Amino acid sequence: MKIAVDAMGGDLAPQAIVEGVIQASSELPSEARIVLIGRENTILDIFRQHNFVPTNIDIVHAEDVIEMGEHPTKALSQKPNSSIAVGFKLLKEKEIDIFCSAGNTGAMHVGALFSIKAIEGILRPAIAGLVPQVGGGHAVMLDIGANADCKPEVLAQFGEMGSLFAQYTFQLEKPRVALMNIGEEEQKGSLTSQATYPLLKQNKRINFIGNIEGKDLFTNKADVIVTDGFTGNILFKLGESLYEIARKREINDEFIDKTNYESIGGSPIIGVNGNVMIAHGISSPLAIRNMIGWAYKQVKSKAYLHIAQALN
Amino acid sequence: MKIAVDAMGGDLAPQAIVEGVIQASSELPSEARIVLIGRENTILDIFRQHNFVPTNIDIVHAEDVIEMGEHPTKALSQKPNSSIAVGFKLLKEKEIDIFCSAGNTGAMHVGALFSIKAIEGILRPAIAGLVPQVGGGHAVMLDIGANADCKPEVLAQFGEMGSLFAQYTFQLEKPRVALMNIGEEEQKGSLTSQATYPLLKQNKRINFIGNIEGKDLFTNKADVIVTDGFTGNILFKLGESLYEIARKREINDEFIDKTNYESIGGSPIIGVNGNVMIAHGISSPLAIRNMIGWAYKQVKSKAYLHIAQALN
Numbered sequence: 001m002k003i004a005v006d007a008m009g010g011d012l013a014p015q016a017i018v019e020g021v022i023q024a025s026s027e028l029p030s031e032a033r034i035v036l037i038g039r040e041n042t043i044l045d046i047f048r049q050h051n052f053v054p055t056n057i058d059i060v061h062a063e064d065v066i067e068m069g070e071h072p073t074k075a076l077s078q079k080p081n082s083s084i085a086v087g088f089k090l091l092k093e094k095e096i097d098i099f100c101s102a103g104n105t106g107a108m109h110v111g112a113l114f115s116i117k118a119i120e121g122i123l124r125p126a127i128a129g130l131v132p133q134v135g136g137g138h139a140v141m142l143d144i145g146a147n148a149d150c151k152p153e154v155l156a157q158f159g160e161m162g163s164l165f166a167q168y169t170f171q172l173e174k175p176r177v178a179l180m181n182i183g184e185e186e187q188k189g190s191l192t193s194q195a196t197y198p199l200l201k202q203n204k205r206i207n208f209i210g211n212i213e214g215k216d217l218f219t220n221k222a223d224v225i226v227t228d229g230f231t232g233n234i235l236f237k238l239g240e241s242l243y244e245i246a247r248k249r250e251i252n253d254e255f256i257d258k259t260n261y262e263s264i265g266g267s268p269i270i271g272v273n274g275n276v277m278i279a280h281g282i283s284s285p286l287a288i289r290n291m292i293g294w295a296y297k298q299v300k301s302k303a304y305l306h307i308a309q310a311l312n
Numbered sequence: 313m314k315i316a317v318d319a320m321g322g323d324l325a326p327q328a329i330v331e332g333v334i335q336a337s338s339e340l341p342s343e344a345r346i347v348l349i350g351r352e353n354t355i356l357d358i359f360r361q362h363n364f365v366p367t368n369i370d371i372v373h374a375e376d377v378i379e380m381g382e383h384p385t386k387a388l389s390q391k392p393n394s395s396i397a398v399g400f401k402l403l404k405e406k407e408i409d410i411f412c413s414a415g416n417t418g419a420m421h422v423g424a425l426f427s428i429k430a431i432e433g434i435l436r437p438a439i440a441g442l443v444p445q446v447g448g449g450h451a452v453m454l455d456i457g458a459n460a461d462c463k464p465e466v467l468a469q470f471g472e473m474g475s476l477f478a479q480y481t482f483q484l485e486k487p488r489v490a491l492m493n494i495g496e497e498e499q500k501g502s503l504t505s506q507a508t509y510p511l512l513k514q515n516k517r518i519n520f521i522g523n524i525e526g527k528d529l530f531t532n533k534a535d536v537i538v539t540d541g542f543t544g545n546i547l548f549k550l551g552e553s554l555y556e557i558a559r560k561r562e563i564n565d566e567f568i569d570k571t572n573y574e575s576i577g578g579s580p581i582i583g584v585n586g587n588v589m590i591a592h593g594i595s596s597p598l599a600i601r602n603m604i605g606w607a608y609k610q611v612k613s614k615a616y617l618h619i620a621q622a623l624n
Contacts, residue, residue, distance in 0.1 A: 134557055134560075134561075145494060148494060148501055148502040148503075148505075149502050149503050180546060181546075182457060182460060182541070182542055182545040182546060189460055189542065190460040190461050190540075190542045191460075191461050193460075193542070213545075213546065213549050214545065214546035214547060214548065214549030214550035214551075214552075214553065215549040215550060215552060215553035215556075216553075217550050217553070218553070218557060219553070219557070228502075229494070230494055230501065230502045230505070230543065231542065231543045231546060233494040233525075233526065234492060234493075234494060234525065234526035234543060234547065235526060235546065235547070235550065236526065237525050237526030237527040238526035238527060238529050238547065238550060238551075239526075239550075240526075240527060241526065241527035241528075241529070241530070241531070242554070244527075245446055245530060245531070245567070246565075248446075249446075249565055249567060251563055251565050251568075253558075253561055253563050255557070255561060256563075
């Protein structure tokens with residue numbers, strides 16, 4: 001298994017990224033290797049700073065960098081030697097099993113759509129957020145930012161994609177799928193959520209448990225939380241902010257610690273023909289280290305193949 | 313000043329409501345009286361249970377009750393002697409200065425629209441949530457549930473209504489108005505939020521500071537948070553859930569305590585010709601007591617008159 005990491009993407013790249021990879025490398029099962037994509041000399045310099053001699057890390061040189069503010073589509077076509085463009089090329093050619101980056105989120109999303117492409121039949125791939133639950137474990141919430149406006153059919157499909165993801169990544173037999181809404185009753189909500197409810201209810205391939213509300217986000221009511229990328233992004237970022245608030249107020253709590261973005265490190269893109277993981281722009285070494293752990297689980301789960309099979 | 317409270321509305325009514333009123337009555341400035349609307353004998357029984365002799369409470373008898381599950385419009389027309397219908401009749405006739413209820417939210421919203429009516433020029437009145445901030449104080453977020461689907465012009469008007477509310481209720485000279493969105497840049501967001509941004513920016517009567525993100529909900533970035541009733545309701549309920557999560561985990565923190573719905577107790581309807589406050593269905597005596605404190609502040613602020621003046 002080859003887990004590729006963009007060394008150049010992220011506000012603290014390449015330093016924090018390479019340091020996270022160094023930390024992760026000693027914990028990785030022997031079947032896995034890390035592929036660092038970026039400026040080879042820069043990466044080797046950071047290895048040397050830490051007197052680190054890699055045994056399970058390969059470097060693929062990429063001269064260019066897509067900056068955070070760049071226009072995704074333009075940047076990808078103008079910079080074929082950027083770490084993100086090279087990563088997707090390798091992913092498409094199946095030289096790597098997953099591509100992870102803390103760089104330009106738009107470029108990661110567009111790169112996935114243009115290279116490995118959406119699974120046939122998938123209306124819109126989604127970015128899925130892993131949301132810690134007070135009882136332990138995580139729910140998967142989708143979308144958290146790729147699609148700000150979603151039609152009911154798109155949301156309904158998120159329910160099915162999310163269910164398959166949860167089934168294979170969390171190893172749950174019948175993941176509980178819920179629609180994030182403003183009331184429990186079927187007829188509640190926006191026009192879009194009212195139209196989405198029956199589509200989810202009719203789908204016999206998922207275990208739809210109905211609507212949940214904002215208060216249920218962390219309370220282990222659902223394994224899969226269906227929402228558009230507007231509400232989902234706002235909820236997800238609010239969730240991540242709790243750790244920062246608690247830290248400043250010197251609150252120590254195991255659950256709140258898990259809301260720290262660093263404890264997960266990455267959000268997968270679901271609905272594309274391969275494994276892609278997007279990390280936070282401000283990713284620290286710890287975040288990258290934990291992201292690599294989740295990336296390993298995601299490759300093992302083969303969730304994207306199961307999604308493709310389910311649709312054909 | 314007469315602060316009217318629906319004795320019969322709420323999951324724990326009338327017991328919890330009347331007990332909250334008893335608690336509040338001793339704290340209220342001498343210029344204010346409480347008007348309890350509901351079944352007189354039931355209310356007097358609860359007074360007797362507590363050996364309570366009211367000095368600043370009047371009772372207005374109302375025989376009927378609109379239950380939580382009833383259809384708002386039907387219930388209001390079929391039950392003119394319900395506590396909610398009687399309350400709005402008194403409010404319309406200016407016999408009371410504010411009407412507060414923990415009962416059927418839909419009936420409270422429809423009752424306000426049918427009796428005192430929307431202020432001329434207001435496209436959609438909104439339910440405004442008071443959101444505690446980590447630095448102290450509150451932001452006002454609107455809408456939190458009355459309008460699940462909002463057009464850009466409606467959202468832009470929320471910004472102006474909210475600004476006037478914050479100016480007069482929080483006594484701020486130039487409240488900071490922000491749009492809840494999924495990125496800081498102007499062009500980010502859903503189609504609706506992209507169209508709302510320039511409308512808020514062009515409005516010279518408000519101090520628009522741009523987009524904020526989910527992570528900024530509690531962090532004192534804005535005094536007025538503009539959002540539709542779908543996202544706003546989900547965010548508000550997630551915020552309220554933090555206290556419950558913290559309580560179960562034995563986390564004691566002053567800020568988290570303020571996220572307890574009981575610490576505010578009520579959410580005003582903004583944009584109507586009068587003062588209306590909606591309390592949580594599960595309102596406890598403490599919640600009712602605190603709601604009455606906010607109700608007093610709201611009447612004093614005359615915010616609804618300032619909103620009406622600003623539009624004419």
